[in-house]
Each structure stands twice: as C-alpha cells, then as structure tokens.
Amino acid sequence: MKDPSLRRSVTLFRAFLRERQEPERCYALLARDAADQVERHLPVNGKVVVDVGGGAGYFTEEFRRRGAQAFLFEPDLRELGARGAHGAKPPEGAVVADGYLLPVATGSADVTFSSNVLEHVADPQTFLSELVRVTRPGGLIYVAFTNWLSPWGGHEWAPWHYLGAERARARYERRTGTPAKHTLGVNLYKHHIGPTLRHVRAREDVTVVSARSRYWPFLAESVAKVPGVREFTTWNLLLILRRCP
Structure with a gap:
C-alpha cells in the first residue's frame, strides 16, 4: 500500500478536531477512507463484511454502499444509538454482540473489520482470535487502534x-x-504497538499484509518499524492481516 497523501491526512485531522461538533461528517469521511484502505487489497462488492464494534454504523453503511453484504455487531447500546440525536438510525439488522464471542459462523466473512476498538478491550489476543475465527481462508482482517502512548x-x-x-x-x-x-x-486499556505486532507475527493462522500508521502522510510503514519511537509517532496502528488456509 503506498503512502497516503498529506492532503488526505490534513482533511482527516481537521474532521477529527470537529468530531464532537460534526460527528456525521467526521465518521462518514473516516468510513470512506477505511473502505478505500480495504479495497486496495480486496474489492468488497458482493463480499461479506463483518463490522465488529462499529458503533452507530457508519462503516457498515459505507461497505453496503459499495455493494458488500455488511453486518454490524456492537456491544454497547449507547454507541449503537449514538446517531439518534441527529435523526439517523443504526443500519438495519445491527446486532448487539460481544466481540469476544460473535454470533457468526466460522470462516463466513470475506472481511472482518474493526476500527478503534482494540484499545477498549481488556484481552486483545482473545478479541483478535475471534476476528480470525470468523474470517474465511484467504480473507482479510482489518484492525486499527489508538495505542496508549499515542498523543x-x-x-x-x-x-x-x-x-x-x-x-x-x-x-x-x-x-x-x-x-x-x-x-x-x-x-x-494500555495497549502498545510492539507487543501487538509480535503477537500477530507469531500467529500461524494469519499473515501480516500491512502494518503501518493509519493516518501518517509519509513513511507510514517505516514509523511502525522502529521500536520505542513507533509508540509515539505511529498515532494509530493499522493492521491488515490475511487468514491462512
């Protein structure tokens, strides 16, 4: 994956700064960007996408707009209904479910997607294992999270x-x-980049397709490779994993 542009990073950062005032704009923009990142590796039209912890459903809706059969699983009813104040409803068919134990058949998803959820789970290894379980062999697991030492x-x-x-x-x-x-x-929770990378690289059921800063506009893969420094400079780690046969 080539480095994103400075313009794209600035646009996302400005939207982030206005997240509380303009949540619809912020999360719709983030959802389009995340779907673009997935589609650099796998077109989602006609594919099954499982959105784990997707909150009010912006990511699910974006994947559906692109032709995917996307399903939202969110454990927090308050997050699921967060858009109610803005007159919008969560996606049809959204399910209240725990990311540790998804009501999804093994190997049924082409893409399992998790954006900014890992830092909110106490046991990240079990959570990752569940994402891997529901992904078909050859399918993708998208995981992005804000590490503790990020600004x-x-x-x-x-x-x-x-x-x-x-x-x-x-x-x-x-x-x-x-x-x-x-x-x-x-x-x-205090999750760090180093231990997370060591864990996914040691797993035998996935291969690491990409490990990079999600938002950094240049040298996005390089900043995630330098021990110590990466904990502060990566900001938000994006992992794209492929399920092994």
Whole structure:
C-alpha cells in the first residue's frame, strides 16, 4: 500500500478536531477512507463484511454502499444509538454482540473489520482470535487502534495521560464539568504497538499484509518499524492481516 497523501491526512485531522461538533461528517469521511484502505487489497462488492464494534454504523453503511453484504455487531447500546440525536438510525439488522464471542459462523466473512476498538478491550489476543475465527481462508482482517502512548492514547483526556491516567481524567472533569467517557481499566486499556505486532507475527493462522500508521502522510510503514519511537509517532496502528488456509 503506498503512502497516503498529506492532503488526505490534513482533511482527516481537521474532521477529527470537529468530531464532537460534526460527528456525521467526521465518521462518514473516516468510513470512506477505511473502505478505500480495504479495497486496495480486496474489492468488497458482493463480499461479506463483518463490522465488529462499529458503533452507530457508519462503516457498515459505507461497505453496503459499495455493494458488500455488511453486518454490524456492537456491544454497547449507547454507541449503537449514538446517531439518534441527529435523526439517523443504526443500519438495519445491527446486532448487539460481544466481540469476544460473535454470533457468526466460522470462516463466513470475506472481511472482518474493526476500527478503534482494540484499545477498549481488556484481552486483545482473545478479541483478535475471534476476528480470525470468523474470517474465511484467504480473507482479510482489518484492525486499527489508538495505542496508549499515542498523543491521542488518553482519548478525551489526551495528551495529559502522559502524566498519569487518573490525573488526566480528573483534569478533564474539572475543566469541562462533565464526567469523562473513558476510565482506564474499565473501557480503555494500555495497549502498545510492539507487543501487538509480535503477537500477530507469531500467529500461524494469519499473515501480516500491512502494518503501518493509519493516518501518517509519509513513511507510514517505516514509523511502525522502529521500536520505542513507533509508540509515539505511529498515532494509530493499522493492521491488515490475511487468514491462512
């Protein structure tokens, strides 16, 4: 996969900064970008796509627009209904389901897709194993996540998480006067790039097609290769894996 353009990265970053004010625009743009990344490796028209933890369904809807049979599995009812305030409903057929135990037959998906979910699961290896299980041999697994030492690792209380999670969370609540959405060890976890890469590379049921920064506009694969440095510079790790026969 060639490096994305600087213009694309700037556009996504600007949308991210306006995520709270313009969620529809932000996530629709992100969904188109993610679907483009998948289609560089496998056209999705006519394919079965399983969207795990896809929230309000922006990714599922984008894959359906491209002709895929896409299905949304989301464990959090609040996330599933997040678009209600904007007059939109989640995709038809969305299922409330845990990513550790998907109600999906083994080997039934051509693409298993997970965007910014891994940092919210306590057991990433079990979660990844379930994504692999439901993917057919030769199919793709798309996993992107924000690692803990990324400038955005603390989510709404970043970048103050570098000074400690509890301190950062308390600062956010004092400054905004509202409870923080995320709590370390409850719905946000300290996952790192190095251990994640070592785990997927050691697996015998997948091969690594691509391991790169999801948003970085240049040297996107190179920044993910340098131990230590990659934990800060990658920002968001994108893994594209292929299920082995």
